[in-house]
Amino acid sequence: MDEPTDSEHLNPLQRFGRDVKQVRLARKLTQKHLGTSTGYSEGYVSKVESGTLLPRPSQKFAKGCDKVFGTGELFEGLLRRIDDGDHPSWFSPYLNLERKASRILDYSATLVMGALQTEEYARVVFRVSNPGAAAEAVEGKVRARLRRREVFEQDRPPLLWAILHEACLRTVVGNAEVMSQQLEYLLEAAESPHIVLQVMPFSAGAPTAHMKPFTVLHFTDSRSLLYTETRVGGRMHDSAQTVDTALDDYDLLRAHALSPDESLALIKTLLKEYRP
Structure with a gap:
């Protein structure tokens, strides 16, 4: 059997960083020069090249490298393939559409939606759902999940309207510390003008209790x-009748959920319960 090459010992981020370094050196550029040209610091470039920048280099940096190096869309494409590789193949089409949406309407029934999960919360979810996965594979999925937040860092981010069933807040994922960090992050996220949070209380009962999680994406x-x-x-549905039915369901959910202010008050109350 052939011995593995050095490249085979590297994870995707390390290989990306190695490729950036090789092209940079071939162009006789310093890390400082590349950083200045792409709008980042020398330290940022150093972390990219060592594969230690988490969750991963930005798309802006990859595009900047292609411009500076004259490599077309090489590094942007490499970064996109890293993203796709950390997600199930059936989820990548949704992610591409999520980045282009103008509004995201999400209903979560038992777990906090992925785009609003903290690092530790996501890590526990992936460990439980992938019990046989290697640690590096789990970490790749965690990094990929955190990258979903980048959609809210765009010049024109989408409006996210998220309805969380109270079960999402009371189901202990990991331990009390993980949950307290998660609830703190929800409160922080709700401060954004682009994010609206509502909680569906247990007291709402029927007709909302039977509803499964779903997301509706709107485009310009x-x-x-x-x-x-x-x-x-996962599955995408573009039938007008199917989408309209989902929107009717979402209106029903909004009507039975607590108001945004009442929802945040409940989250704060639960946060006190999780804290020692």
Whole structure:
């Protein structure tokens, strides 16, 4: 059997960093020069090249490298493939659409939606759902999940309206510390003008208790898509009738949920319960 090459011992971020370094040196550029040209610091470039920048280099940096190096869309493409590799193949199409959406309407029934999860919360979720996965594979999924936040760092971020069933807040993922960090992050996220949070209380009962998690994406060209997910994968629905039915369900959920202010008050109350 052939001995593994040095490249095979590297994870995707390390290989990306190695490639950046090789091209930089071939162009006879310093880390400082590359950093200045791409809008980042010398230290940022150093972390990229060592593969230690988490969750991963930005798309802006990758585009900047292609511009400075004259490599077309090489590094932007490499970074995109890293993203896709850390997600199930059936989830990548949804992520590409999520980045382009103008509004995201999400209902979470048992777990906090991925884009609002903290690092530790996501790590526990992936460890439990992938019990046989290697630690590096789990960490790759965690990094990929945290990168979903970048959609809210765009010049024109989408409006996220998230309804969380109270079960999402009371189901202990990991331990009390993990949950307290998660609730703190929800409170922090709700301060953004682009994020609205509502909690569906247990007291709402029927007709909302039977509803499964789903997401509706709206786009500036007036298109709307419904995304649903099961244990074996996700599915996009573009039928107008199907999307309209989902929107009717979402209106019903909003009507039975606590107001945004009442929702934040409940989160704060639960946060006190999780803190020692």
